[in-house]
Each structure stands twice: as structure tokens, then as C-alpha cells.
Amino acid sequence: MATLSDVAKKAVVSKMTVSRVINHPDKVSDELRELVYAAMKELNYVPNVAARALVKKRSQVIKLLILEEMDTTEPYYMNLLTGIALELDKHHYSLQLVTRNSHAIGRCDGLIVTGMREEDYSSIISVLNQPVVLFGQNDKGYDFVDVDNRKGIKLATRHLIEQGFESILFFGIDLNEPFMAMREAGYVETMCECGLNPYIQLMKNSSHVSQSNAAAYLKTSRCKTAFVCASDRLAVGVVRAAQDLGLSIPEQVAVTGFDGVFLDRISCPKLTTIRQPIIEMGGECAKMLLQKIQQDGMKLGSCLFPPELIVRGSTV
Amino acid sequence: MATLSDVAKKAVVSKMTVSRVINHPDKVSDELRELVYAAMKELNYVPNVAARALVKKRSQVIKLLILEEMDTTEPYYMNLLTGIALELDKHHYSLQLVTRNSHAIGRCDGLIVTGMREEDYSSIISVLNQPVVLFGQNDKGYDFVDVDNRKGIKLATRHLIEQGFESILFFGIDLNEPFMAMREAGYVETMCECGLNPYIQLMKNSSHVSQSNAAAYLKTSRCKTAFVCASDRLAVGVVRAAQDLGLSIPEQVAVTGFDGVFLDRISCPKLTTIRQPIIEMGGECAKMLLQKIQQDGMKLGSCLFPPELIVRGSTV
DNA sequence: CATTAACATTAAAGCGCTCACATGAATCAG
DNA sequence: CTGATTCATGTGAGCGCTTTAATGTTAATG
Numbered sequence: 066m067a068t069l070s071d072v073a074k075k076a077v078v079s080k081m082t083v084s085r086v087i088n089h090p091d092k093v094s095d096e097l098r099e100l101v102y103a104a105m106k107e108l109n110y111v112p113n114v115a116a117r118a119l120v121k122k123r124s125q126v127i128k129l130l131i132l133e134e135m136d137t138t139e140p141y142y143m144n145l146l147t148g149i150a151l152e153l154d155k156h157h158y159s160l161q162l163v164t165r166n167s168h169a170i171g172r173c174d175g176l177i178v179t180g181m182r183e184e185d186y187s188s189i190i191s192v193l194n195q196p197v198v199l200f201g202q203n204d205k206g207y208d209f210v211d212v213d214n215r216k217g218i219k220l221a222t223r224h225l226i227e228q229g230f231e232s233i234l235f236f237g238i239d240l241n242e243p244f245m246a247m248r249e250a251g252y253v254e255t256m257c258e259c260g261l262n263p264y265i266q267l268m269k270n271s272s273h274v275s276q277s278n279a280a281a282y283l284k285t286s287r288c289k290t291a292f293v294c295a296s297d298r299l300a301v302g303v304v305r306a307a308q309d310l311g312l313s314i315p316e317q318v319a320v321t322g323f324d325g326v327f328l329d330r331i332s333c334p335k336l337t338t339i340r341q342p343i344i345e346m347g348g349e350c351a352k353m354l355l356q357k358i359q360q361d362g363m364k365l366g367s368c369l370f371p372p373e374l375i376v377r378g379s380t381v
Numbered sequence: 382m383a384t385l386s387d388v389a390k391k392a393v394v395s396k397m398t399v400s401r402v403i404n405h406p407d408k409v410s411d412e413l414r415e416l417v418y419a420a421m422k423e424l425n426y427v428p429n430v431a432a433r434a435l436v437k438k439r440s441q442v443i444k445l446l447i448l449e450e451m452d453t454t455e456p457y458y459m460n461l462l463t464g465i466a467l468e469l470d471k472h473h474y475s476l477q478l479v480t481r482n483s484h485a486i487g488r489c490d491g492l493i494v495t496g497m498r499e500e501d502y503s504s505i506i507s508v509l510n511q512p513v514v515l516f517g518q519n520d521k522g523y524d525f526v527d528v529d530n531r532k533g534i535k536l537a538t539r540h541l542i543e544q545g546f547e548s549i550l551f552f553g554i555d556l557n558e559p560f561m562a563m564r565e566a567g568y569v570e571t572m573c574e575c576g577l578n579p580y581i582q583l584m585k586n587s588s589h590v591s592q593s594n595a596a597a598y599l600k601t602s603r604c605k606t607a608f609v610c611a612s613d614r615l616a617v618g619v620v621r622a623a624q625d626l627g628l629s630i631p632e633q634v635a636v637t638g639f640d641g642v643f644l645d646r647i648s649c650p651k652l653t654t655i656r657q658p659i660i661e662m663g664g665e666c667a668k669m670l671l672q673k674i675q676q677d678g679m680k681l682g683s684c685l686f687p688p689e690l691i692v693r694g695s696t697v
Numbered sequence: 698c699a700t701t702a703a704c705a706t707t708a709a710a711g712c713g714c715t716c717a718c719a720t721g722a723a724t725c726a727g
Numbered sequence: 728c729t730g731a732t733t734c735a736t737g738t739g740a741g742c743g744c745t746t747t748a749a750t751g752t753t754a755a756t757g
Contacts (some may be wrong), residue, residue: 068713084715094735109408111488115434115441116713121744124430126475135463140643150478159442159475162466163411171470172427179623185744298647305649308624327456331588331614331644333621345503384743395707400745410705432743436712 067108076104087112100293114376124172127153127354128161130192135164141343142179142326145200147178148347152240158166168192169278175354196357198350201213202243202367208357210350210368214244217339217372218251221293221321224337228380230291234282236275237295237301239267247321248295268299275302276309283310289317291380297322299327300336319380325373334378346370346377383424392420403428429472440488443469443670444477446508449496451480456643458495461516464663465493473670484508491670499557500563512673514666518559518683524673526666526684530560533655533688534567537609537637540653540690542575544697546607546635550598552591552619553611554584564611564639584615591618592625599626605633607696613638613645616652620695635696641689650694662686 073080078097086101087091093101104110118125129149135142150160161173168176168189175196178189186205199209218235225233235252238245249265256263266282268274279292283306294300300322307318314320314334321331326342349368358364389396394413402417409417420426429597435443445465451458466476477489484492484505491512494505502521505590515525536552551568554561565581572579582598584590595608599622610616616638623634630636630650640647641656656663673681 069714080714081716081737082735085736088715092735097736113435113713114488116742118431118742119429119435119744120715121712122742135459140456140459143451143456143462147478148458151483154477154479154483154486159477161470161475162463163470167467167470171473174429240712271474273649276649303645304637328647331617333589333592358645386743396744397707397746401706404745408705413706429743432711432712433745435714435743436745438712567716 066113067110068113069110070106071108071180072110075108076100123174124160126161126173127158127351128163128168128169128173128176130163130165130176130178130189131180132165132178132182132185132189141324144175144326144343145179145347145350148344148349149351150347151344152348152351153355158351165189166307177354182240190339194299196354196362198354198357198365200346200350204245205242208353208365208367210353211370212339212341212346212372213369214372215251215254216249217246217323217341218293218295219255220372220374221323221339222252222255223259223339224374224376224380225291225293225319225321226255226261228291228315228319230289231261232286232288233261233264233291233293235263235265235293235295236278236299237265237267238270238299245295252293257272267337268377270296270298272298272302272305275299276306277302279303279306280309283307283312283318289319291319292321294320294322297324297326297332297338300338300379301328301332304332304334304336315378315380321380325375329375329377332379337377337380338374340373342370342373344377382429383426384429385426385641387424388417388420388426389425392416428477432662439490441474442477442487442489443474443667444479444484444489444492446479446481446484446492446494446505447496448481448498448501448505450492452672457495460659461495461663461666464665465667466663467660468664468667469593469671474667474671483683491674498556512670512678514559514670514673514681516662516666518563520559523530524669524681524683526669527560527686528655528657528688529685530563531570532689533639533657534564534609534611534648536690537639537653537655538568539575539633540692540696541609541637542571542634543575543609544607544635545647546605547577548550548602548604549577549580549607551579551581551596551609551611552615553581553583554588554615561611568609577629586595586612586614588614588618591615592594592622593618595619596620596625599623599634600630607635608637610636610638612653613640613642613648613652616654616695617644617648620648620650620652631694631696635694641691645691648695649678653693653696654691656687656689656691658686658689 069083071082073083085100086098133315153160176192177198178289179200181199199207203209253263292303303320307314312318322336322338324336329338331337353365385399389399399417402414405492469476492508493514495516497515501586515523518527551683553565569579608619616636619636623630628634638652638654641654645652645654
């Protein structure tokens with residue numbers, strides 16, 4: 066493995082110049098810079114991350130702290146992880162998966178936190194000395210990345226209205242968190258804009274729960290009904306309820322989900338859903354965090370991704 | 382942050398002794414060892430991974446090379462990842478996610494490879510200079526970790542026979558890979574042992590494909606039928622086919638899956654499945670790999686995990 | 698009691714890199 | 728032409744750790 070010294074020798078310059086070409090290319094004359102680049106290429110030089118980390122007093126590790134039950138949200142997180150890991154790799158940072166219990170183990174240069182709930186802010190406060198980016202909206206002033214939840218649900222609701230539905234229910238998750246507030250608001254606003262009555266039901270994020278709730282409603286209702294669901298998981302349950310009752314989808318019952326990560330495609334019929342670009346969002350988390358680390362924890366604000374309506378068999 | 386020097390000063394020994402206490406505790410007298418431990422505790426000493434990596438010429442990175450389309454197998458991998466990451470963290474190794482295209486980027490001390498197919502062996506051969514452990518059975522002599530596929534399917538088949546089914550089909554995946562051969566063999570063996578006729582159908586690992594195949598079969602069949610599926614995904618399709626035809630589960634149609642990772646629980650009724658302890662298996666991959674790295678690539682053989690039959694509504 | 702083997706401990710070098718500082722050349726005001 | 732100023736480059740120290748080789752200590756041997 067070629068070292069910085071080897072490159073310096075080959076280019077007949079000092080080690081310092083090589084180091085400078087890597088870290089501050091603009092502070093080196095064009096001539097020398099090209100010389101060094103050529104030598105690096107010829108020797109197939111790859112910087113030694115450990116050596117740099119040692120002198121920079123960095124660990125080159127960033128942690129992903131997952132506060133939710135991983136079991137219940139699994140498919141979603143795989144994409145997040147992928148997005149983060151891909152971006153981090155570009156900068157020779159590596160990702161450490163930690164949970165509520167293990168998050169204090171080992172050093173890191175910063176964290177990405179996901180699944181943060183109201184009650185977590187007090188208990189996890191110790192991590193806030195370090196650079197941190199939250200995955201998921203928050204109203205506490207921390208930098209975060211999220212999808213535009215309100216706009217997403219607006220897209221879904223409007224789509225259902227365009228399909229001619231007038232009885233449109235919202236199935237939400239019974240969590241008092243900003244992302245849910247936004248989704249609910251998107252639904253209510255759109256309904257009001259169109260002069261329709263909102264009807265909201267909150268429940269645990271489980272397909273079995275939404276299935277029984279939807280069944281209970283559909284048994285008493287006579288007209289065609291649409292469900293705006295706050296997650297694909299809830300939507301899956303609604304689809305099953307409709308099928309059990311022999312109601313045709315999407316003619317008598319239409320359903321939209323939210324996430325577009327996995328469940329939307331294994332459902333039958335496939336779900337119309339609001340796709341979150343999770344991989345890209347994960348990448349953005351990583352980018353923001355690395356920038357914060359470089360700028361010594363400076364505040365960067367938030368980043369809201371535009372959601373996308375994916376139309377499939379559950380509505381058309 | 383306390384350093385090794387600080388500890389040495391506090392314990393009034395040389396740096397060397399402290400280092401030796403960490404790396405070869407048996408080569409230091411009991412008295413000194415305790416002294417050093419006490420000093421370490423008092424100063425809250427944490428070794429600097431980068432410094433160690435620098436002198437040991439290690440990167441402290443291991444890569445997970447995922448050769449399958451991640452999209453189609455997602456929930457499964459999240460567990461694998463978790464298992465690997467958890468074990469690796471204990472040893473201050475970090476995990477880098479790479480794909481077919483990105484696997485050459487950056488250094489690593491070893492790899493775990495998953496989704497390896499027959500045709501990959503030639504193209505990925507360059508990674509085999511380094512310590513490597515495969516996740517998934519192989520007959521090429523590489524160290525691997527897998528679940529006992531044959532035994533798993535045997536459990537499922539026997540369970541169905543015990544439930545009184547005599548017409549039992551096997552829905553397999555059309556891949557010519559060892560894990561599928563094992564699953565098929567487990568089915569055939571058990572059927573023969575019980576004097577029943579095996580009937581095998583291979584297809585793409587898609588719930589929609591298995592749904593239509595199951596539907597085609599069930600339309601012509603008159604007696605109660607059971608399906609041994611090679612994946613939960615296939616099983617989900619079979620369940621849907623039965624429901625579409627108005628056949629009752631598990632009285633007229635019974636189904637078993639394989640994996641027990643995610644789909645088994647969102648299906649309705651929930652699936653009887655063969656659970657693979659993926660998290661533990663991931664941990665074992667990591668352990669094996671770290672041992673190989675330490676022992677300079679020595680061959681370690683394979684590790685087959687016992688599968689577990691989870692009985693749920695799709696069969697009883 | 699001197700010699701040596703066996704073991705415990707230390708001093709010092711160096712892993713590959715970056716940084717603060719030193720040096721030297723070129724430019725410009727006066 | 729001198730001294731100040733700028734810019735490009737080099738020197739050397741040191742990040743925290745492990746390792747080799749050297750040194751000190753003890754116990755066993757003749």
C-alpha cells in the first residue's frame with residue numbers, strides 16, 4: 066500500500082505538499098498539483114483513514130440511534146440505512162447501529178436519531194452535546210430531515226376526491242407527534258377546501274387494528290367510501306377488511322397508504338401510496354451531519370423532501 | 382479523553398505495561414495488572430481505535446456485500462444487518478454496506494457476502510484474497526453461515542402431515558442454488574417417509590406469481606390441500622389465492638412459509654412458518670469473520686443454525 | 698558465590714498523517 | 728536598493744498506540 070511518503074518521493078516534493086494537495090488543493094500551484102495527482106494515480110494511492118483520524122482526533126464513526134421498536138418498522142429502516150451508509154462511505158465515515166440501551170458505547174463524531182418521541186427528549190438529552198440530525202420532523206429546534214407530510218396527505222386526499230369519492234375517512238396513528246399532526250392537517254385542509262366533511266379515526270399502527278376498524282365502519286355504511294391512511298400498514302388492513310366484506314376495490318372502497326417502502330407492493334391490489342424517498346432522505350441526513358461536524362456543530366435548519374403520489378390498483 | 386500514557390502515569394508503570402495489560406493480560410504480574418485496571422477505571426480510559434488501527438495496519442472496517450436486489454428482500458436484510466452490526470460493534474469494527482458496483486471502494490479487513498449465486502463466483506473472485514464469510518450455504522468450500530434448510534422444510538412438511546393433510550404441494554423458487562436444493566430435498570424426503578406423493582412446482586419468488594399458480598391448482602382440485610412454500614412471500618400469495626376462491630384456511634387449504642421475518646406477521650391469517658434466527662446468524666457471521674481475520678484467514682468450516690417451526694393460523 | 702536461564706518491565710522507534718511554524722522567492726512601496 | 732509583504736513550499740513535532748530490542752530482576756544451578 067502506497068503511503069503519502071511514497072507519493073511525495075515519486076513527485077519529488079515534500080510530504081506536506083502532498084497532504085496539502087489532498088486537503089487544500091487551492092493552496093498549491095497548478096504545476097505541483099498536477100504532478101502530485103499523477104504520482105498518486107500511478108501508485109494507486111489511497112489515504113489511510115486511521116492515520117488521518119488519529120491526528121484529527123476523529124473517530125470517523127457516526128451512529129444511527131433507532132428509538133422505535135425495530136420489529137414494527139423494519140422495511141422502512143433498511144432504506145434509511147442504505148441511504149445513510151452510501152453517503153457516509155463517500156467520506157470514509159462508517160455507520161454504527163445503536164439502540165436506546167447501547168447508544169453510549171464507544172465514541173462517535175455525530176449521530177442521526179430516528180423515532181424520536183416527545184418523551185425521549187429528556188432521556189436522550191446527553192447526546193445533544195455532539196452534532197446531531199433528527200430523521201423526522203420535530204418542533205424543538207433540532208436540525209431534521211423529513212418528507213413534507215402535510216403535502217403528501219393532501220396529494221392523496223385530492224386524488225381520492227378526483228376519483229369521485231365524497232365519503233373520505235382518515236385513518237391516523239395515535240401518536241401525538243408532529244408528523245402525525247401534519248398528516249392530519251393535510252387531510253382536514255383538503256377536505257374543507259372541497260367542502261367535504263372530515264372524519265378522523267386514530268389507532269395503533271397495525272394492519273389488524275385498522276382491518277377491524279374499517280370492517281366496523283364499512284358494515285354500517287351504504288355509500289362508496291375512501292380511506293386516507295397514515296401508513297401503508299393501516300392501508301393493508303383496510304384492503305383486507307373490504308375484501309372480507311366482498312366489497313370491490315377500487316369501485317366501492319378506495320384506499321391510499323403512506324410510505325411506499327414495501328407493503329404497498331406486496332398488497333393485492335397494490336396500494337396507491339405516498340412514496341417517501343427514504344434512501345435520498347437518508348443521504349441528506351448524512352450530508353447535513355457531516356457538514357455540521359465540519360462546521361463544529363453549527364445549526365443548519367431543516368430539509369423537507371417533496372412526497373410523490375404513486376397511483377395503483379387500490380384507487381383506480 | 383484519557384490516553385494510555387495517562388493511565389501509565391497514574392499506575393506508575395510504563396506505557397508498555399498498560400498496553401500489555403490490554404493485549405496480553407497473562408503476560409503481566411497479577412499485582413501490576415490490578416493496579417493498571419484500577420487506573421483505567423479511575424480515568425475512564427477508552428482505547429483509541431484509530432491509533433491501534435494505524436499501528437496494526439488494520440482498517441477496522443468489514444464490508445457487507447449484498448449481491449441480491451435489495452428491493453425484493455428488504456425486511457430480511459434489516460435483521461441480518463442488525464445482527465452483524467451488533468456483534469461487530471463489540472469489537473470496534475464497523476460495517477460498510479456495499480453492492481456489486483461499489484464493493485471495491487475503500488479498504489476493509491474482511492467481507493461478509495450474501496445473495497451469492499452460482500454465476501457470481503467468477504465475477505466476485507477478487508474479494509477472495511481477503512477473509513470472507515458467506516451468508517448462505519455454498520458447495521464451493523467457502524466458510525458460511527446458514528439455517529438448516531432441509532430440516533426446516535422437514536419440520537413444516539411433517540407438521541402439515543400431522544394436521545391430516547395428504548395432498549401436500551411444494552412451492553419452490555426457481556433458483557439452482559444449494560439452499561433451494563436442500564429445501565426441496567427436505568420436502569421430498571419427508572413425503573416419501575410417510576408414503577405420500579411429492580408434487581413440486583418452481584417459480585419466481587413473488588407473491589403474485591404464487592397466487593396465480595395456487596389459484597390454478599386449487600380450481601381443479603377437489604380435496605383439501607396443503608402448500609409447503611419455500612418463502613413467506615410465496616405463502617402470502619397462496620393465502621390470497623385460497624381467500625379469492627372462498628376456501629377456508631386452514632380447514633380446506635393450509636400453508637406454511639419460510640423465513641419468519643416480517644411477512645408472516647402481516648399476512649392474515651398469520652402464517653405458520655419456519656423461523657430463521659437471522660439476527661443471531663448475522664452475529665455468527667461477524668464472529669467467524671473476526672476470528673478469521675485474527676487467524677490470518679484460516680478456514681473455519683460452516684455453521685448451520687437449527688430452524689424453528691412457528692405454528693399460526695395458516696395451518697391450525 | 699558467580700553464572701545463567703527465565704521472566705518481568707521499560708525505552709525508543711515508528712505506523713501515516715496534519716498542523717504550526719520556518720524558510721525562501723517574488724513583488725512592491727518608498 | 729532596502730525593508731516589508733505576500734505566496735508557495737518544506738521542516739519537524741506529535742496524534743495514541745504496539746512492537747522490537749534492551750535492561751532489570753529473580754530463581755535455579757554448579
